[in-house]
Amino acid sequence: MTDPRIEVSGLIVRYNDVVAVDNIGFAIQPGELVTLLGPSGCGKTTTLRAIAGLEDPSAGTIRLNNETVYSSAQRRNVPSEKRGLSMVFQSYAIWPHMTVSENVAYGLNIRKLPRAEVEMNVRRVLDLVQMSNYADRPASKLSGGQQQRIAVARAIAFSPTVLLFDEPLSNLDAKLRTEMRVELRELQRRLDITSVYVTHDQEEALAISDRVIVMNHGKIEQIGSPETIYNRPESIFVADFVGAANLIKGSLKSPGIFETIGGLHLKAAETTKQNPTTLALRSAYITLQRDADPGSNTANGTIHRRMFHGDFIQYVVDWPAGQLIVRRPPTEMIEEGANVTIAFAPEHCILL
Secondary structure, three states: OOOOOEEEEEEEEEEOOEEEEEEEEEEEOOOOEEEEEOOOOOOHHHHHHHHHOOOOOOEEEEEEOOEEEEEOOOOEEOOHHHOOEEEEOOOOOOOOOOEHHHHHHHHHHHOOOOHHHHHHHHHHHHHHOOOHHHOOOEHHHOOHHHHHHHHHHHHHOOOOOEEEEEOOOOOOOHHHHHHHHHHHHHHHHHHOOEEEEEEOOHHHHHHHOOEEEEEEOOEEEEEEOHHHHHHOOOOHHHHHHOOOEEEEEEEEEEOOEEEEOOOOEEEOOOOOOOOOOEEEEEHHHOEEEOOOOOOOOEEEEEEEEEEEOOOOEEEEEEEOOEEEEEEEOOOOOOOOOOEEEEEOOHHHOEEO
16 A cells, blocks of 8 residues: 555644644545545544644644654644645635636746746646636636636646645535535546545535545544445444434344334344444435335334425334434325334444
8 A cells, every 4th residue: 555645643733721633643545535524613624724734733743745744742843835735715715806817826926937837737727627718807707616616726736745625615505516526526536636625514525535534522433435434333423413314222132133212122233332322223224115014123103294305305203212214215205194114124223
C-alpha cells in the first residue's frame, strides 16, 4: 500500500476550557475522498481547518505528502500557504468586482506564475467545471451554482495535492445540491485529488465518499465505507444519525436472539458486543404485507400514520414493541388503520 497522503494522529484542539477535537487520528490514501460527518459542534470543521493550517492545535501531529506540517512535540507548524493544499469554503469567497477569469487566476498570480501559464491553467480549469463560456462575465452576475463552480476552479487551478471542502453545497437549493454533488465527485475522480469533505448532510456523505468518518463531541465514532457505516453501525449514535433507523430496546435472550421490551423474540446479526440493549433496524429494510403468514422476524402491526414523500412513503406502524418507522416505495400504498404483517431479515438487525 502507498503512503497516506494525509495522516492525523493524536489531534487535540482546545478553545480555552472547551475541547473541540479530542485526540483523534486517521489516514487518507492518495486519490481518496473522505468525508467528516457529524452534527453541528462535533469538531469536523475544526479538524479540517487544522489540516489547512487555519487553526492552531493544542497537541498531535499532521502530515501531508509524508511531510510533517504540524507537530506539538517538534514545535513545528508550517504556514497554510506552504502546505500544498487548497480549500473550497461554504461562502465561496468569490471576488464580486472581478470577472470569472480574474477570480480563477487570483491564486496563480499571487504565486507569480508566468502570464502564459496563468492563462493556460485558467482555460483548463474553466473547461473542467464547464464555465468556459463565462470567462469574461462579472462574478457578481453568477448564480449560486455557478459561483460554486468558480470556487472549485480557483481551488484546483494550481494543481494542489490535497483539496479540502467545507460544506460547499449547503447554500444551494435541494435540486442543485444533488446535481453538484455528482459533478464534484466526477471532477475529484477525474483529477485524482486526495480530498477531505465536511458536511452534516448524511445523504451527501454517503453519496460521494470513499470512506466516512463520523464524529460526535470531538471524537470519532466510526470510520468506514458508506455501505459499512449504513449497514453496520458500531454505536447507537451512528445508527441514529446516519440514515433512518428504528432503535428497539430490549436485551439478548440467547446467542442471536434479542427480546424486545414488548416480549418479541427477534433473530439478529451476530455481534461481539457485551450485553447489547438496543437493536437497530433501518426503516428501508422493513416490508409491510397484507395477510402474510407469520414466520421468523415477523409481527402483526397496524398502520398508524402514512406520509407521502414523493420518492417514498413513510409509515408509522404500531406493533408489539411500540412504533416502527417504515419506508416503502410509492407504489406500495396502504391506507391508515390497515392491519399488516411486518417482516425483516435477521442480517438487518444490528445489536448495539
